[in-house]
Amino acid sequence: xxxxxxxxxxxxxxxxxxxxxxxxxxxxxxxxxxxxxxxxxxxxxxxxxxxxxxxxxxxxxxxxxxxxxxxxxxxxxxxxxxxxxxxxxxxxxxxxxxxxxxxxxxxxxxxxxxxxxxxxxxxxxxxxxxxxxxxxxxxxxxxxxxxxxxxxxxxxxxxxxxxxxxxxxxxxxxxxxxxxxxxxxxxxxxxxxxxxxxxxxxxxxxxxxxxxxxxxxxxxxxxxxxxxxxxxxxxxxxxxxxxxxxxxxxxxxxxxxxxxxxxxxxxxxxxxxxxxxxxxxxxxxxxxxxxxxxxxxxxxxxxxxxxxx
Amino acid sequence: xxxxxxxxxxxxxxxxxxxxxxxxxxxxxxxxxxxxxxxxxxxxxxxxxxxxxxxxxxxxxxxxxxxxxxxxxxxxxxxxxxxxxxxxxxxxxxxxxxxxxxxxxxxxxxxxxxxxxxxxxxxxxxxxxxxxxxxxxxxxxxxxxxxxxxxxxxxxxxxxxxxxxxxxxxxxxxxxxxxxxxxxxxxxxxxxxxxxxxxxxxxxxxxxxxxxxxxxxxxxxxxxxxxxxxxxxxxxxxxxxxxxxxxxxxxxxxxxxxxxxxxxxxxxxxxxxxxxxxxxxxxxxxxxxxxxxxxxxxxxxxxxxxxxxxxxxxxxxxxxxxxxxxxxxxxxxxxxxxxxxxxxxxxxx
Numbered sequence: 147x148x149x150x151x152x153x154x155x156x157x158x159x160x161x162x163x164x165x166x167x168x169x170x171x172x173x174x175x176x177x178x179x180x181x182x183x184x185x186x187x188x189x190x191x192x193x194x195x196x197x198x199x200x201x202x203x204x205x206x207x208x209x210x211x212x213x214x215x216x217x218x219x220x221x222x223x224x225x226x227x228x229x230x231x232x233x234x235x236x237x238x239x240x241x242x243x244x245x246x247x248x249x250x251x252x253x254x255x256x257x258x259x260x261x262x263x264x265x266x267x268x269x270x271x272x273x274x275x276x277x278x279x280x281x282x283x284x285x286x287x288x289x290x291x292x293x294x295x296x297x298x299x300x301x302x303x304x305x306x307x308x309x310x311x312x313x314x315x316x317x318x319x320x321x322x323x324x325x326x327x328x329x330x331x332x333x334x335x336x337x338x339x340x341x342x343x344x345x346x347x348x349x350x351x352x353x354x355x356x357x358x359x360x361x362x363x364x365x366x367x368x369x370x371x372x373x374x375x376x377x378x379x380x381x382x383x384x385x386x387x388x389x390x391x392x393x394x395x396x397x398x399x400x401x402x403x404x405x406x407x408x409x410x411x412x413x414x415x416x417x418x419x420x421x422x423x424x425x426x427x428x429x430x431x432x433x434x435x436x437x438x439x440x441x442x443x444x445x446x447x448x449x450x451x452x453x454x455x
Numbered sequence: 456x457x458x459x460x461x462x463x464x465x466x467x468x469x470x471x472x473x474x475x476x477x478x479x480x481x482x483x484x485x486x487x488x489x490x491x492x493x494x495x496x497x498x499x500x501x502x503x504x505x506x507x508x509x510x511x512x513x514x515x516x517x518x519x520x521x522x523x524x525x526x527x528x529x530x531x532x533x534x535x536x537x538x539x540x541x542x543x544x545x546x547x548x549x550x551x552x553x554x555x556x557x558x559x560x561x562x563x564x565x566x567x568x569x570x571x572x573x574x575x576x577x578x579x580x581x582x583x584x585x586x587x588x589x590x591x592x593x594x595x596x597x598x599x600x601x602x603x604x605x606x607x608x609x610x611x612x613x614x615x616x617x618x619x620x621x622x623x624x625x626x627x628x629x630x631x632x633x634x635x636x637x638x639x640x641x642x643x644x645x646x647x648x649x650x651x652x653x654x655x656x657x658x659x660x661x662x663x664x665x666x667x668x669x670x671x672x673x674x675x676x677x678x679x680x681x682x683x684x685x686x687x688x689x690x691x692x693x694x695x696x697x698x699x700x701x702x703x704x705x706x707x708x709x710x711x712x713x714x715x716x717x718x719x720x721x722x723x724x725x726x727x728x729x730x731x732x733x734x735x736x737x738x739x740x741x742x743x744x745x746x747x748x749x750x751x752x753x754x755x756x757x758x759x760x761x762x763x764x765x766x767x768x769x770x771x772x773x774x775x776x777x778x779x780x781x782x783x784x785x786x787x788x789x790x791x792x793x794x795x796x797x798x799x800x801x802x803x804x
Contacts, residue, residue, distance in 0.1 A: 350518070352561035358516055359556075360549035360576045360627070370575070374566040450611040451565060 147446065154442050158435050165431040166216070166424065170209055173423055180225035180418045199225060212421075216428070222421035226414075232425040235410065240429060242312065243399070243406035247392035250326045251384075254333035259380065261334070262341025267368070269346065277338060284335025293328045293401040300324060310403040325402040329395055333387055337380055344376040374448050381448065385441035389434040393426075463634055463667060464490040464513070464552075469527035471505075471512045474520065478740040482508040484691035486527075490635065495661070495668040497682035497699070499675060499714070501736050505691040506671045510637050514548050550580035553628040555657075557640040559620035563612040569596075570608040573627050580631045595626035599656060618649035622656065629660055636661055637669045642677065654681060675718050679703060684772075687711050690737055690747035697773040707767075707775040709752045746778065754779055 181187070181195050196202045200211060215222055221232035261281070265274040300323075301309040307324050308317040315321065348354060349372060357371045399408035407426065414422035446452045471483040483505045490496050498506040511517050513529050515537065529536040531551070536544060556562040564572055573592035577583060583591065589608070596604035599622040612620055621641060628636055638657055642650035658681055661668045672678060678685055678699065685702050687695040687710065695708040706712045713732040734751040746752070749759040758778050767780035 352556060352558060353564040355516065356554075356556060356562045356624075357564065358548070359514065359554045361545040361547070361579060362549075362575065363545065366575075370571075371564050371567070375564075449566060450568075451613045 150446055151443055154439055158439055161435050162428070162431055166213075166428060167209075169424055169427045170212065171205070173418075173420055174205055174208075176418070178418050180420060182418070199223070212424070221425040221428070224419055224422045226417045226419045226422070232421050235422065236407065236425050236429055239405060239407040239410065240393075242404060243408065244392050246322070246325060246329065246398075246404060246406060247388075247395075249322065250329035251333065251388055251391050253326065254330040254337055255384070257330075258334045258337025259341050259377075261338040262380075263345060263368070265338065265342040266345035266349070267364075274342075278342070281335040281338045284331045285339070289328055289332065289395060289397045290401070292331055293324070293398060296324050296328060297401070310401070312403070312405055321402070325398050325404060328401070329391060329398050333391065336383060336387070340380050340383055341376065344379045345372055348372045348375050378445065378448055381441055381444050385437040386434065389430065389437045392433055392437075393430045461492040462489045463492050463532060465528075465530040465533075466509075466513065467528040467530065469509065469512055469529065470525045471508050471517055471522060472525050473522050475740070480739045481691050481742065482522075482739065483512060486688075486691070486693055488686055488693065488696065490667050490669065492634075493662075493665055493667055494684060495658075495670060495682045497678035497685045498669065498671045498688060499673060499678055499685060500688035501673060503736055503739070504688045506673075506688050507639050509688070510554075510639060510669060510671055513637070514552055514554070515544055516548075516554075546580075549576050549628075549633075550631045551633055552635040552637065553631070553633040555621070555624045555628050555636070555638045555641045558644045559617055559624055560644065562624055563620055565612055568609050568611055569615070569623055573608070573623070573630060576627055577630050591630060592626070595630045596623070598629075598660065599623070599626045601626070617645050618653065621645060621649075621653050625653070625656060625660065629664060629666070632664060633666055635669065636666045637671070639671045640673070641670075642674075643672070650677075657681075675714060687714070690739065690742065692747075692776070693774075694748070694776045695774070701773060707773070707780060708748075708777045709754055709779070710748050713751075746776075 179201070180199075181192065181201075187195075193202070200208055203211075212222065219233075221236065223231045224235060227235065261277045265277050268274050297309050300306050307320050311317050311321040313319055313321055345368075354367060354371060357367045362371070393407055393411075396408035396412055398404065399406040407429070410422060410426050411430075413419075414426060466489065467487050469483055469486045470481070473480040473482055486505070486509050488496070498509070500506050508517065508522075512524050513536065515524065517524060524537055527537065531547065536547065539547075563569070570589065570592060573595065574585065574588045577588035577591050578585065581588070581591070593604045593608055596608060601607055601619060601622055607615075612623070615623065625641075636657070641657065642653050645653060654677060657668065657670075660666070668681075670678065670682060682699050684698050685696070686693045687702075687708065689710050695702070695706070695711045697707075702711065703715060706715055710732070713730070716730040717732060719729055732751055737747045737750070744763055745761060746759040746764050749755045752759065756778055764776045764778045764780075767775045767777070769775075
């Protein structure tokens with residue numbers, strides 16, 4: 147087990163390195179640069195700016211320079227937002243995204259697994275139909291519909307929650323409710339359906355028949371014999387889902403004006419802000435890779451056959 | 456000596472049906488038999504003839520829906536299991552009656568250690584604490600021939616071979632000293648060399664512990680060596696019931712004769728084509744009230760297509776359901792007729 151974890155951990159670094167390298171060259175291959183604009187700058191000024199940011203050097207040299215700087219923990223200056231560097235913008239926005247994402251995901255997991263379990267145990271009853279219908283709605287309706295609809299009813303009509311804002315603003319914690327619901331609904335739906343399906347599948351397997359033939363109670367069978375195996379597909383869904391939600395949903399952060407990281411994904415790409423793009427890519431990929439690493443460990447814990455393969 | 460008349464399990468007119476999209480499958484359609492203390496009872500028949508469903512029904516382990524036990528009694532020490540409450544049946548499962556299944560690769564939970572799976576059964580039924588149960592589990596593993604059981608008990612099933620897993624299943628099934636052991640094709644998924652060992656083990660242990668055994672198989676060689684009594688099943692019913700030696704020396708039902716003839720034999724001339732029963736087992740959906748074997752039978756008469764044959768009892772425990780026999784003088788009087796009529800509508804044999 148320990149060997150398996152160490153092996154997996156060492157494997158993280160090349161993955162991240164490859165992601166950074168590919169992103170670095172793809173960005174530079176895209177047409178347009180950070181300092182191109184409709185208004186042509188005098189040649190001398192353009193050259194000076196490029197020189198300042200080392201954009202006049204060969205790409206491979208820029209790559210080496212960039213890699214050396216991120217090893218020191220410096221993601222470089224933003225090419226568009228002149229006041230601060232990339233480290234500052236990410237450090238300022240990522241905690242908000244992580245916070246919102248983590249709360250949403252915890253809620254989605256708790257409610258999703260519970261709903262899936264109840265549905266599986268009460269298969270083809272009204273409670274199963276009800277929770278699975280809610281789940282289908284959650285899967286099919288996109289965030290940019292759920293968000294505004296919630297705002298319309300709960301903020302504008304009923305006035306229960308503010309339309310947007312963040313916990314540091316004057317509405318405080320109430321600002322969290324609607325974005326959390328919006329962000330968790332979709333994942334709740336997926337998790338509920340996955341849980342239900344895999345519990346039902348395991349319930350039909352031979353070893354559950356053995357467990358019943360031993361005279362075990364249904365509750366013991368469910369918690370001891372079914373749940374471990376039934377969580378496997380849910381866990382593998384959680385890895386990527388977690389990292390997507392943690393790094394901020396652009397849609398939700400835009401609708402509810404959350405000062406998170408999501409907006410930088412779009413803005414930096416539109417601006418050809420090379421360093422900020424790479425900064426967000428690195429953060430996202432590190433989180434994704436770590437999540438997958440955790441999923442691998444949990445997987446090996448749940449299914450003893452895995453670490454031996 | 457085992458008291459041969461001490462009946463511990465009596466199954467009476469058991470009917471288990473499955474609802475499917477095409478119609479109702481009468482997987483078990485009026486099966487009756489009894490099991491005596493220490494007896495080894497065999498069930499033979501082709502795949503899908505209802506052997507397994509019969510035995511799963513005994514402990515109400517039929518997946519429902521789609522399965523449903525529609526009629527019959529399962530008297531265990533004169534109490535009907537089918538009428539018991541769920542928690543009462545749970546006290547019997549794995550304790551008084553336990554089962555071994557066909558595929559040891561899938562019958563043990565791959566996510567749990569062997570120790571967990573063994574110990575939980577013992578704790579559940581024997582009111583022992585964790586430590587005592589573990590000790591008992593190790594003893595059982597030793598008894599079924601697992602080397603270094605104290606060490607291997609904490610392995611996972613995937614670290615064991617198929618034969619070893621089946622040994623673990625046997626250890627689990629016998630850990631609470633059950634009165635009845637139901638072995639549902641315990642060797643079908645194993646290598647031939649291992650098959651003999653496992654059968655020997657079941658036989659030895661059930662004799663040693665005084666457990667009555669129900670052995671389900673489609674291998675006539677297996678039953679010949681192990682069973683006292685045999686039930687031959689076809690299309691959800693028992694069509695011939697006999698003690699082992701007379702079944703092989705004097706088979707009555709054409710289906711039984713066919714089965715015995717299709718076993719390859721060492722004492723016959725080689726180079727001959729192996730006998731096989733022509734045709735396929737019948738479609739179990741919407742079967743008419745005829746002898747279900749008649750399309751494949753070599754002796755089909757008119758009556759076979761019209762009515763299910765009554766039971767013929769030779770008076771010494773052998774019964775056959777075939778139209779070739781009831782007409783024999785002395786065996787098919789009017790008095791028997793009513794009993795047969797009763798049987799046809801699902802009465803006791």
